[in-house]
Amino acid sequence: MGSKQIILEFLSSADVKINGNRFFDIQVNDERFYDRIISQGTLGIGESYMDGWWDCKDLAEMMFRTLRAGGHATFSKTLVNLLHVIQAKLLNSQTRDRSKKVTDEHYDVGDDLYMALLGPYSQYTCAYFKDTDDLGRAQENKMDLICRKIQLKSTDRVLDIGCGWGGLAKWMAEKHGCNVTGINLAKGQVEYANKHISDPRVNILNMDYRDIPEKIEGKFDKIVSVGMLEHVGYKNHRIFMETIKKVLTPEGLLLLHCCARDISGTIVEPWIEKYIFPGAIVPSPTQLTKAFEGLFVLEDWHNIGAHYDPTLMAWMKNLDAAWPRFKEHYGERFYRMFRYYLLGCAGAFRARDMELWQTVYSHNGLVGGYNSVR
Amino acid sequence: MGSKQIILEFLSSADVKINGNRFFDIQVNDERFYDRIISQGTLGIGESYMDGWWDCKDLAEMMFRTLRAGGHATFSKTLVNLLHVIQAKLLNSQTRDRSKKVTDEHYDVGDDLYMALLGPYSQYTCAYFKDTDDLGRAQENKMDLICRKIQLKSTDRVLDIGCGWGGLAKWMAEKHGCNVTGINLAKGQVEYANKHISDPRVNILNMDYRDIPEKIEGKFDKIVSVGMLEHVGYKNHRIFMETIKKVLTPEGLLLLHCCARDISGTIVEPWIEKYIFPGAIVPSPTQLTKAFEGLFVLEDWHNIGAHYDPTLMAWMKNLDAAWPRFKEHYGERFYRMFRYYLLGCAGAFRARDMELWQTVYSHNGLVGGYNSVR
Numbered sequence: 057m058g059s060k061q062i063i064l065e066f067l068s069s070a071d072v073k074i075n076g077n078r079f080f081d082i083q084v085n086d087e088r089f090y091d092r093i094i095s096q097g098t099l100g101i102g103e104s105y106m107d108g109w110w111d112c113k114d115l116a117e118m119m120f121r122t123l124r125a126g127g128h129a130t131f132s133k134t135l136v137n138l139l140h141v142i143q144a145k146l147l148n149s150q151t152r153d154r155s156k157k158v159t160d161e162h163y164d165v166g167d168d169l170y171m172a173l174l175g176p177y178s179q180y181t182c183a184y185f186k187d188t189d190d191l192g193r194a195q196e197n198k199m200d201l202i203c204r205k206i207q208l209k210s211t212d213r214v215l216d217i218g219c220g221w222g223g224l225a226k227w228m229a230e231k232h233g234c235n236v237t238g239i240n241l242a243k244g245q246v247e248y249a250n251k252h253i254s255d256p257r258v259n260i261l262n263m264d265y266r267d268i269p270e271k272i273e274g275k276f277d278k279i280v281s282v283g284m285l286e287h288v289g290y291k292n293h294r295i296f297m298e299t300i301k302k303v304l305t306p307e308g309l310l311l312l313h314c315c316a317r318d319i320s321g322t323i324v325e326p327w328i329e330k331y332i333f334p335g336a337i338v339p340s341p342t343q344l345t346k347a348f349e350g351l352f353v354l355e356d357w358h359n360i361g362a363h364y365d366p367t368l369m370a371w372m373k374n375l376d377a378a379w380p381r382f383k384e385h386y387g388e389r390f391y392r393m394f395r396y397y398l399l400g401c402a403g404a405f406r407a408r409d410m411e412l413w414q415t416v417y418s419h420n421g422l423v424g425g426y427n428s429v430r
Numbered sequence: 431m432g433s434k435q436i437i438l439e440f441l442s443s444a445d446v447k448i449n450g451n452r453f454f455d456i457q458v459n460d461e462r463f464y465d466r467i468i469s470q471g472t473l474g475i476g477e478s479y480m481d482g483w484w485d486c487k488d489l490a491e492m493m494f495r496t497l498r499a500g501g502h503a504t505f506s507k508t509l510v511n512l513l514h515v516i517q518a519k520l521l522n523s524q525t526r527d528r529s530k531k532v533t534d535e536h537y538d539v540g541d542d543l544y545m546a547l548l549g550p551y552s553q554y555t556c557a558y559f560k561d562t563d564d565l566g567r568a569q570e571n572k573m574d575l576i577c578r579k580i581q582l583k584s585t586d587r588v589l590d591i592g593c594g595w596g597g598l599a600k601w602m603a604e605k606h607g608c609n610v611t612g613i614n615l616a617k618g619q620v621e622y623a624n625k626h627i628s629d630p631r632v633n634i635l636n637m638d639y640r641d642i643p644e645k646i647e648g649k650f651d652k653i654v655s656v657g658m659l660e661h662v663g664y665k666n667h668r669i670f671m672e673t674i675k676k677v678l679t680p681e682g683l684l685l686l687h688c689c690a691r692d693i694s695g696t697i698v699e700p701w702i703e704k705y706i707f708p709g710a711i712v713p714s715p716t717q718l719t720k721a722f723e724g725l726f727v728l729e730d731w732h733n734i735g736a737h738y739d740p741t742l743m744a745w746m747k748n749l750d751a752a753w754p755r756f757k758e759h760y761g762e763r764f765y766r767m768f769r770y771y772l773l774g775c776a777g778a779f780r781a782r783d784m785e786l787w788q789t790v791y792s793h794n795g796l797v798g799g800y801n802s803v804r
Contacts, residue, residue, distance in 0.1 A: 124794075124797075318723070318724075318727050318728070318795070319723065319724055320723065340719075340723065341719035341722070341723060341728055342716065342719040342720055342723050344719075345714075345715035345716040345718075345719045346716050348715070349692070349693065349694065349714065349715060349716050350692075350693055353692050353782060353785070354692070354715055354731070354733060355733055356731065356732070356733060357728070357730070357731030358730070358731075358802060359728060359729055359730060359799075359800065359802070360799070361795070361799065362796075362798055362799025362800075363799065406797070407795075407797075408727060408794060408795025408796070408797065411727070411795070420498075420782060421692070421735070421781075421782025421785070422736075422782070423498075423780070423781075423782065424736055425733075425734070425735065425736020425737065426733065426736075428732060428733070428804055429804070430802055430803070430804055
C-alpha cells in the first residue's frame with residue numbers, strides 16, 4: 057500500500073477528508089506530504105505544516121478527530137521516534153546543562169510575545185474554566201484553586217518551583233499576604249519578574265531546583281510547582297520529590313500541576329521536542345506514583361486535562377489578535393509553528409491524548425484528613 | 431535491652447504510659463505482655479488483647495498515637511510477618527478457592543451481628559461524614575457521592591462487584607431507577623440480599639468476578655466496586671481491571687472504593703489476616719497505577735481515609751449497644767476481638783496509617799472532561 061493510500065485509509069477512520077469542504081478537513085498543497093508523513097511520522101506532520109504543504113481551518117478539531125481515531129499510535133512508530141527513545145534511555149535529557157538549554161531556547165525568547173499570548177497574570181499553564189469561558193477569569197480560578205488546595209494562610213512561607221514570570225507568586229502575596237520565593241532556571245523570566253513585581257514579599261531567584269536545600273535557608277509551609285514537572289524528566293522525578301521532601305515543613309502541603317499522559321513514555325512527541333519543549337517528558341500515573349512512594353502521602357488527584365483545550369484556543373485567539381505587531385519580526389514560518397503547536401495541543405487535550413493533573417501531597421497524611429476542593 | 435524496656439521506650443515516644451491514668455494509657459494485666467509483643471509483633475499485640483493481658487479505655491487513640499510515632503514499622507519486623515511475606519510472594523492468596531474461604535469465614539458469619547453493627551443500609555464500608563456526624567446520614571452521603579461520581583442515570587445498567595448485602599444496589603434502583611446487577615462470592619450475603627430486596631430491578635448473583643464476562647451477557651454503563659479490591663490481591667489487580675475492561679460500555683465509568691496503604695506491601699497485618707480478613711491485601715499507589723495503565727484513564731482520585739475513623743467508632747458504639755443480645759452466643763473473647771479490630775482500625779485511619787480511596791476511570795478519557803465532585 058502506498059503512502060497516500062495508508063494516510064487516506066487512516067483519515068477516513070477519523071472522518072477527515074483530503075481537500076474536503078468541512079473546517080476540519082485537510083487541504084493538501086504539496087503531494088510530497090504523504091511520503092513525508094510515512095517516513096517521518098509526527099515530526100513530518102508538523103514540519104510539513106510549517107512548510108505550507110498542507111492547511112486546515114480547524115486544526116484543533118482535525119487533531120482531536122485523528123488522535124481519537126488512534127493517530128498517536130499510528131504515526132509514532134517511525135525511525136525518528138525510535139532514535140529519540142534510544143537517546144532518552146541512554147542519556148539524562150534533563151541534566152543541569154540540558155535543563156538550562158530548554159529555558160534558554162523556549163522560555164527566554166520574546167517576553168513580549170508571551171505576554172500578548174497569555175493575557176493577564178502571564179500564566180503559561182492550563183486555566184480552570186469553571187463557570188466561565190473567559191481566559192482571564194479562568195486563570196484567576198486556577199490560581200484561586202491552587203491557593204484553596206494548599207490551604208494558603210497569610211503566615212505561610214511559600215516556594216514556587218518553576219515560577220514563570222512570577223504571576224502566581226504575586227497573586228499569593230497580594231491576595232493572601234504571604235511571603236513567596238519563586239525559583240526559575242530561565243534568566244529572562246527572572247529578570248522580567250524582578251523588574252515588574254515590586255512587592256517585597258515576592259522573591260524570584262534564578263536557580264536549578266536541585267540547589268534549593270543548599271541555597272535557600274529554612275523550610276517552606278507550602279510548595280507548589282505549576283507546569284514544571286514536565287521538564288524534570290522521568291529519570292529525575294525521584295530526586296525532584298526528594299528535594300521537596302527536604303524543604304517542606306512537617307505539616308506542609310505540596311501541590312504539583314503538570315501535563316501528563318496515560319501511558320508511560322520516555323520521550324515527548326518529536327516535533328514538540330524539536331520546536332517547542334526540548335527535553336520535555338510528561339509523567340504517567342505509574343511514573344508519578346513511583347516517584348513519591350515512601351516520600352509523600354497522596355491527598356488528592358484532580359484531572360483537569362479537558363480545560364487545556366479552551367486555554368490553548370484562547371492563547372491562539374490572543375496570538376492572532378496581536379500578530380500584526382509581531383509579524384515582521386517573527387515571520388510566517390514562526391506563525392505556522394506556533395499555530396500548529398497551540399491548535400495541535402488543543403486537539404490533543406480535547407482528545408484526552410494528554411492530561412493535566414493537579415496532585416496534592418503531605419508528608420505523612422494530614423491528621424483529620426485533607427479536604428479536597430474543586 | 432529487655433522486652434519491657436524496648437516497649438516502654440517506644441511508648442514514651444508516643445506519650446503513652448503503662449498503667450497511666452489517661453484514657454489512652456495501657457493497663458497491663460499480665461507481665462508476659464512485653465515478651466509476647468517482641469517475639470510476635472503486631473499479631474502478639476492483638477492476641478494478647480483478646481486474652482485479656484492488657485486493656486485500654488481509648489484503644490483507638492492509643493493506636494493513633496503509637497502508629498503516628500512509627501509503631502507500624504517498629505512492630506512489623508518479626509518472624510511471623512516475614513513468614514507471611516514469603517507465603518504471599520510464593521502463593522496466590524486470592525485464587526478462586528482461597529477467595530471463597532475468606533467469604534465463608536468472615537462475611538458468612540452472623541448477618542444479625544453485622545446488621546446491628548452497621549445500622550441502616552447495611553454498608554460495611556467507609557461512610558462519608560460530610561456535614562454530618564450521624565452514621566446513617568454519612569452512609570447516605572457515601573452512596574449519593576458514588577452515584578454522583580458515576581453520573582448515574584435511570585437508563586444505566588449497573589454492575590456492583592462485591593455488593594455485600596445489596597444495600598447500594600437497592601439504593602441505586604430506588605433512588606435512580608436503574609437496573610443493578612450485584613455479584614458476591616459470599617453465599618450468605620447473597621441469600622440475605624435476595625430475601626430482603628424485592629425490587630425487580632436488583633439482581634444479586636453468587637459468583638467470582640473472574641466469571642463475569644462468561645456468565646453475564648452484555649455490557650454495563652457503570653461499574654462500581656466498593657470495598658472489594660482489598661480482597662482481590664496484588665497479583666490479581668491486573669486481571670480484575672482486565673475483566674472490568676471487557677464488560678464496561680465504551681463511554682462507561684468505573685468507580686473503585688477501597689482501603690489502601692501508602693507503601694506497597696504483599697501482606698496485610700498478620701492479626702487482621704488471622705482473625706478478620708484472611709487473604710486481604712490493600713493496594714498502594716504504585717500497585718494500583720500499574721494495574722490500570724494502558725487499560726483505563728484515571729479521571730479522579732479522592733482520599734477519604736480520615737472518614738473511616740468516625741465510621742468505625744460508630745460501628746463500635748452500635749456493637750456495644752447491641753451486645754447484650756449477642757453476648758451469650760459469641761462470648762467475651764469474640765467481643766475483645768471485635769473491639770480490637772474496630773478501634774484498632776479507627777486509630778490506624780486516624781493516624782493515616784491506612785487510606786481510603788475512591789478512584790474513577792473511563793476507557794479513553796471522557797470527551798469534554800470528567801467533572802469530579804466531592
